[in-house]
Amino acid sequence: MNRFEGKTGLITGAAAGIGRATALRLASEGASLMLVDVQADAVAETAGLCAGSGKVLHMACDVSDPAQVGAAIDRCVSELGKLDVLVNIAGILSLDHTHELSLERWNQVLTINLTGTFLFCQAALPHLLKSRGNIVNTASTSALAGMPYGAAYGASKAGVMALTRTLAVEYGKKGLRANAVSPGSIKTAMGSRQNLPEDLDWKLIERHMPLDEARGPEVVANVIAMVGSDEGAHINGESIRVDGGTLA
Ligand SMILES: NC(=O)c1ccc[n+]([C@@H]2O[C@H](COP(=O)([O-])OP(=O)(O)OC[C@H]3O[C@@H](n4cnc5c(N)ncnc54)[C@H](O)[C@@H]3O)[C@@H](O)[C@H]2O)c1
Numbered sequence: 001m002n003r004f005e006g007k008t009g010l011i012t013g014a015a016a017g018i019g020r021a022t023a024l025r026l027a028s029e030g031a032s033l034m035l036v037d038v039q040a041d042a043v044a045e046t047a048g049l050c051a052g053s054g055k056v057l058h059m060a061c062d063v064s065d066p067a068q069v070g071a072a073i074d075r076c077v078s079e080l081g082k083l084d085v086l087v088n089i090a091g092i093l094s095l096d097h098t099h100e101l102s103l104e105r106w107n108q109v110l111t112i113n114l115t116g117t118f119l120f121c122q123a124a125l126p127h128l129l130k131s132r133g134n135i136v137n138t139a140s141t142s143a144l145a146g147m148p149y150g151a152a153y154g155a156s157k158a159g160v161m162a163l164t165r166t167l168a169v170e171y172g173k174k175g176l177r178a179n180a181v182s183p184g185s186i187k188t189a190m191g192s193r194q195n196l197p198e199d200l201d202w203k204l205i206e207r208h209m210p211l212d213e214a215r216g217p218e219v220v221a222n223v224i225a226m227v228g229s230d231e232g233a234h235i236n237g238e239s240i241r242v243d244g245g246t247l248a
Contacts, residue, residue, distance in 0.1 A: 003229035004031035005053070008080045009129075010072065011035050012115045012120060013090030016189030018138065020049075022087055025225050026053035034076035036061035042104035055080060061117030063090045066123075073123040083127040085228045088117040091156075093190050095149035095197060106152045108237050113156035114200065120164055121178075125171070132175035136228045137164045141184035141208060141243050148196075148204040151220030157182075161239050168237030175235040179227050182245025183220045185210040222228035 004026050006097055011026070013019035015037035023035050023046050032054030037043035040060035047058040057079060060069045076083055091113045094105055117137055142150045143157035151182065160180060169180035185191065191214065220242045241247060 001231075002030045003225065003231065004029040004064060004085075006030070007229075008032045008054075008076070008082050009034070009085040009087060010076050010120075011087045011230070012061070012116070013037055013138075014047075014058070014086075015039035017190060018183065018217040018220045019087075019089040020046045021221035022224050023056075023090060024046075025218070025221040026085075026087075026185050027054060027056055029225065029229075030054055030081045031056065031085075031233060034059070034072060034080060037074045038062050038064075044088060059085055063120060064111045066119055069116075069119040069123050069233055073120070073127065076163075077166070078129050083124055084131045084133040086135045087121060087125040087224055087228060088120050088135070088160075090116060090137060091190075093150075093153055094112070095200060096151070097152070098151045102149055106214060110151035110156050110159070113153070114159040117160050121163065121167060125136060125167075125176075127186065128176050129171065129174055132234070133166060134177035134179070135164070136159075137178070137226050139164070139180040139182045139239055141182055141241060141247050143239075144182060144203040144241070145207065145247050147208055149200055164239065165237045167238075172236050179235055179237065180239040181220055181223050181227070181231070182239050182241045182243065183224050184208060184241065184246045185214040185241075186220055187216050188215050205219040207221070208246060210243055210246050211248070215244060 027050035
């Protein structure tokens with residue numbers, strides 16, 4: 001398939017996991033890409049792995065810094081000529097006993113996951129309106145069903161969903177679409193149990209376990225590629241669960 005031939009995309013969080021898988025997928029279908037992440041070396045590595053007919057650029061960028069966000073969008077448009085698809089994937093997970101969750105940690109999760117997504121959407125809007133492009137944001141099953149220890153994370157992702165729906169109805173008449181994917185149980189560094197606190201009640205977390213098995217980040221990239229391409233032309237304001245049936 002070559003659904004992104006002649007199209008230009010910007011992907012945040014492209015150094016690893018779902019972001020890297022999405023970069024590889026869109027590049028393989030002909031997209032020219034601007035890849036951004038706080039991990040400068042790893043995002044450069046992703047760019048090197050991309051194989052396709054388009055040009056692939058990369059730069060270090062903290063999605064929570066408005067100046068860095070503006071610089072990434074400017075460079076994308078000046079060097080690649082336009083922007084057709086914005087894919088916001090950068091995010092952090094924090095699992096905490098809510099009574100112990102510090103305000104600092106709460107703010108950090110909201111700032112990266114929600115404000116970072118907002119900043120990129122806002123900076124990209126003028127260009128996406130010009131190209132009649134679209135946005136794919138990354139929410140989470142934690143926005144749809146209570147996720148124990150995920151007060152900040154779930155709130156940030158529910159915010160991403162509300163932001164996505166707002167953009168869909170506010171700009172839909174002008175030809176812009178905005179959708180979200182809601183992954184669950186995807187095998188990435190974030191999903192690895194090793195990175196989580198040990199004193200959590202895993203029985204409580206079981207409702208967020210997949211029906212059959214966890215899968216790799218490419219299963220989310222597949223859905224992002226469909227929604228972000230013209231195949232998704234009639235999908236707007238939607239959030240698609242990619243969770244192996246966990247919340248079915
Ligand atoms: N893995 C899952 O099961 C799962 C489930 C639901 C939602 N998600 C969401 O999917 C997205 C990708 O997660 P993943 O599993 O690939 O995790 P990951 O940790 O492998 O990748 C996240 C990427 O975001 C980058 N990042 C973090 N903070 C950033 C910042 N301030 N600015 C720029 N980049 C930043 C990281 O460097 C990393 O490359 C996240 O938004 C996450 O919340 C993942």
